[in-house]
Amino acid sequence: MKTLKFGGTSLANAEKFIQVSSIIIKKFKNDQVSIVLSAPATITNKLEKSIKKCIKKIKNPVDELIYIKNFFLKLIKDIHKSYNQYPLETIYKKINKKFHKLHDIFDKIKLLKKCNQNIQAQIISTGEIISVILMKELLKTKGYSITEINPITSIVATNDYLNAIVKIEKSKKIFKKINISKKNIILMPGFIAGNQAGELVLLGRNGSDYSAAVLSVCMNSEVCEIWTDVNGIYTVDPNIILTAKIISEITYREASALSWLGAKVIHPFSIKPLKSNNIPCIIKNTNNPNYPGTIIRNKKIDRSSVVQGITYIKKIVLIKIFGTKNFNINNITYKILQCLSSNNIITYLFNNSIAENTVSFYIKKNFLIITQKKIENTLQLELDKKLLKPIFTLKGFSIISIIGSNIKKYYSSILKKICLIVQSFNTKIFSISQNVPDISLSIVLKDKKIIPIIEKIHNLIIHNIKLINIFLIGVGGVGKELLKIFSNQYYILEKKSIQLNINLIANSKNYILNKNTIDLNTWENRLNQSKKFFNLDKVLTFPKKYGLINPILIDCTASQNISNQYSYILKSGFHIITANKKSNASIFSKYLQVRETAKIYKKKFFYETHVGAGLPIIHNLKNLLDSGDKLIKFQGILSGSMSYIFGQLDHGNTLSESVQKAQKLGFTEPNPKDDLIGTDVARKLLILAREAGYKLELSDIKVEKILPDSFKEIRNKKIFLSKLKKLNNLFFEKVKKAKNEKKVLRFIGTIEKNGACSVTIHAVKKNSPLYHIKNGENIFVFYTKYYNPIPLILRGYGAGNIVTASGIFSDLLRIIL
Numbered sequence: 032m033k034t035l036k037f038g039g040t041s042l043a044n045a046e047k048f049i050q051v052s053s054i055i056i057k058k059f060k061n062d063q064v065s066i067v068l069s070a071p072a073t074i075t076n077k078l079e080k081s082i083k084k085c086i087k088k089i090k091n092p093v094d095e096l097i098y099i100k101n102f103f104l105k106l107i108k109d110i111h112k113s114y115n116q117y118p119l120e121t122i123y124k125k126i127n128k129k130f131h132k133l134h135d136i137f138d139k140i141k142l143l144k145k146c147n148q149n150i151q152a153q154i155i156s157t158g159e160i161i162s163v164i165l166m167k168e169l170l171k172t173k174g175y176s177i178t179e180i181n182p183i184t185s186i187v188a189t190n191d192y193l194n195a196i197v198k199i200e201k202s203k204k205i206f207k208k209i210n211i212s213k214k215n216i217i218l219m220p221g222f223i224a225g226n227q228a229g230e231l232v233l234l235g236r237n238g239s240d241y242s243a244a245v246l247s248v249c250m251n252s253e254v255c256e257i258w259t260d261v262n263g264i265y266t267v268d269p270n271i272i273l274t275a276k277i278i279s280e281i282t283y284r285e286a287s288a289l290s291w292l293g294a295k296v297i298h299p300f301s302i303k304p305l306k307s308n309n310i311p312c313i314i315k316n317t318n319n320p321n322y323p324g325t326i327i328r329n330k331k332i333d334r335s336s337v338v339q340g341i342t343y344i345k346k347i348v349l350i351k352i353f354g355t356k357n358f359n360i361n362n363i364t365y366k367i368l369q370c371l372s373s374n375n376i377i378t379y380l381f382n383n384s385i386a387e388n389t390v391s392f393y394i395k396k397n398f399l400i401i402t403q404k405k406i407e408n409t410l411q412l413e414l415d416k417k418l419l420k421p422i423f424t425l426k427g428f429s430i431i432s433i434i435g436s437n438i439k440k441y442y443s444s445i446l447k448k449i450c451l452i453v454q455s456f457n458t459k460i461f462s463i464s465q466n467v468p469d470i471s472l473s474i475v476l477k478d479k480k481i482i483p484i485i486e487k488i489h490n491l492i493i494h495n496i497k498l499i500n501i502f503l504i505g506v507g508g509v510g511k512e513l514l515k516i517f518s519n520q521y522y523i524l525e526k527k528s529i530q531l532n533i534n535l536i537a538n539s540k541n542y543i544l545n546k547n548t549i550d551l552n553t554w555e556n557r558l559n560q561s562k563k564f565f566n567l568d569k570v571l572t573f574p575k576k577y578g579l580i581n582p583i584l585i586d587c588t589a590s591q592n593i594s595n596q597y598s599y600i601l602k603s604g605f606h607i608i609t610a611n612k613k614s615n616a617s618i619f620s621k622y623l624q625v626r627e628t629a630k631i632y633k634k635k636f637f638y639e640t641h642v643g644a645g646l647p648i649i650h651n652l653k654n655l656l657d658s659g660d661k662l663i664k665f666q667g668i669l670s671g672s673m674s675y676i677f678g679q680l681d682h683g684n685t686l687s688e689s690v691q692k693a694q695k696l697g698f699t700e701p702n703p704k705d706d707l708i709g710t711d712v713a714r715k716l717l718i719l720a721r722e723a724g725y726k727l728e729l730s731d732i733k734v735e736k737i738l739p740d741s742f743k744e745i746r747n748k749k750i751f752l753s754k755l756k757k758l759n760n761l762f763f764e765k766v767k768k769a770k771n772e773k774k775v776l777r778f779i780g781t782i783e784k785n786g787a788c789s790v791t792i793h794a795v796k797k798n799s800p801l802y803h804i805k806n807g808e809n810i811f812v813f814y815t816k817y818y819n820p821i822p823l824i825l826r827g828y829g830a831g832n833i834v835t836a837s838g839i840f841s842d843l844l845r846i847i848l
Contacts (some may be wrong), residue, residue, distance in 0.1 A: 035245030045109030183225035240298035263325030365616020386634020505587030512836035645834035678805020
């Protein structure tokens with residue numbers, strides 16, 4: 032025996048009814064089936080609204096009833112078009128009789144201006160009863176015999192007309208007396224049961240799931256199938272989060288938690304009878320019947336995922352009851368729980384705080400008035416005696432819940448991620464609770480931004496996606512190459528569950544922003560057309576406005592102004608990756624301040640490209656020092672442009688020719704004078720010395736002059752290159768002298784054991800590691816406690832836009848990974 036329940040969306044029209052009949056017949060060929068049917072989609076809601084409108088005299092309910100009646104009449108006519116033997120007249124008479132009775136009931140409601148719950152139950156169960164009438168005749172038309180079960184006489188429930196609880200054992204005894212042929216398909220309307228007096232009662236909204244669970248137990252079914260319009264249970268509501276995933280298997284305990292905490296998975300009361308009788312439940316899709324769906328069962332599931340699903344409840348209200356100093360709130364806690372239970376008021380996150388002497392819980396907003404009234408009536412004596420303060424309520428909250436069997440083990444790490452996400456939206460968590468111990472974690476926060484927060488939690492925890500938000504300032508040569516790397520590496524990173532979003536691209540004047548990601552195929556045109564003047568303060572507020580949890584500012588400028596604000600940027604929640612050497616080469620107190628700020632705010636501050644472009648110089652030096660090594664001496668060629676220029680001098684080129692070639696190849700700064708005065712090398716040397724622990728200023732670095740003082744005032748690049756020719760002979764003689772000594776000239780940075788730093792033109796012998804360095808190569812020679820007398824040597828291209836961009840990308844990977 033299998034029990035199948037078909038929901039309202041599965042019975043929304045004639046085509047769906049016929050589709051469901053085919054599924055029933057296919058299942059029946061293999062095993063006997065018992066079927067529970069809901070009302071077609073929206074019918075129950077319309078009947079409920081009709082009652083409210085009738086009482087309030089907002090609208091004549093006859094119009095609503097005519098609409099519902101016409102819906103069913105059209106449905107049977109459409110079925111008849113496909114099956115001309117379908118007994119149209121017989122069904123029409125039954126529907127007509129049913130609606131004639133409804134009209135009489137509504138006339139009485141109109142007259143009395145009220146509708147008792149027993150009458151309300153009779154009205155809103157109409158859809159389920161008609162569904163069975165239609166399906167019964169359709170299956171009979173197809174040649175099958177039907178046994179129809181009347182739930183009013185067969186399923187015994189409590190006296191609550193709208194939210195009755197089934198008495199399983201009593202119902203089982205009744206079913207044992209029912210004689211059902213194994214050749215028959217069993218049909219029963221969902222949502223309906225009967226009380227001890229034989230009156231129709233309802234099992235709560237969406238109670239057809241509950242009916243199916245009860246029928247499964249009473250018929251000793253081996254499985255209960257819930258057929259709906261989705262492929263199964265999802266990790267989150269797929270209507271709001273497009274990246275929701277199907278859950279193939281889930282425990283009853285997890286499914287129950289999801290249901291109680293807001294997910295439209297299965298009626299919460301359905302779980303207990305199925306679980307108690309060890310009947311697995313499968314959630315199936317009527318539109319995709321061959322899809323395996325989601326199976327719910329008792330069996331412990333061996334899986335690596337920590338979290339099974341995320342659910343939420345919007346528009347909830349906090350109710351808080353305060354005891355006075357002379358009254359212990361524990362004295363009335365049971366009284367409150369009994370009041371809530373007897374009135375079928377569903378609460379969330381119930382909490383009895385001894386420290387605060389309070390009882391608090393959350394309810395759905397539409398239950399506020401009735402809940403407040405019932406609680407006040409229950410506690411009237413205590414309120415009159417001033418033992419309790421007036422009942423406190425606060426609206427506008429939502430609950431987000433994370434469900435999974437492994438949550439207890441990873442509670443701290445999950446909560447840390449959730450807090451990070453909520454904080455990124457500039458929102459606060461109002462309350463944290465484990466509503467269902469061991470398998471759930473719930474947070475309460477304001478309704479605002481609830482869906483984007485859920486999406487971020489889902490991506491970070493379910494998909495384990497690492498979200499990276501890039502704010503790029505500076506799109507010269509290096510910035511452009513970096514964007515090319517981003518474009519090329521995007522899908523490679525995506526396969527590693529890393530989502531790279533470019534949220535800002537800016538130059539010195541304008542910027543473009545996008546809360547999702549900027550299209551890297553069109554960014555240049557958009558930036559050129561942008562009329563937004565760059566404003567750092569506005570940019571720094573962007574992550575909290577849109578909940579960007581991992582913003583990284585990448586500075587590809589040479590701006591002193593930007594580098595001066597690094598501490599402010601770090602405080603605003605950004606990591607920083609910089610190719611701008613001015614921050615690390617500024618005054619020592621500023622150098623320390625940035626690092627201290629990064630440490631306090633737990634942000635990364637990376638600057639690998641400051642010394643060796645794409646070469647991992649700083650990272651390796653730090654690793655050495657962290658392992659207990661100590662720098663004894665350093666020598667190196669730290670400038671790719673000067674490496675190229677001095678290499679050209681080796682080949683007999685003049686100084687001016689060598690500089691012009693280096694400029695054409697992109698090795699030099701925009702104005703080559705900046706390379707030749709040695710300041711760039713001095714900055715790099717200063718950064719290395721500081722990393723080694725020396726407290727130095729830029730003025731402490733001794734730089735040998737290449738250019739005479741007369742060159743200082745020259746700002747025009749063309750004039751500078753023209754005047755540079757005057758130094759050709761001087762350098763020709765220097766090169767000639769070095770050659771005669773079997774040496775070559777190199778522009779070398781040195782750090783001595785005592786921390787003395789110098790940048791000099793030096794003639795080196797052939798056995799020196801620096802001898803062969805030219806054509807833009809850099810070399811870094813570290814003599815340390817561990818690497819001595821043979822030094823640690825790092826060598827490679829240290830100049831050029833591509834290698835610098837790759838160095839920045841390497842820093843980015845260090846933050847991500």
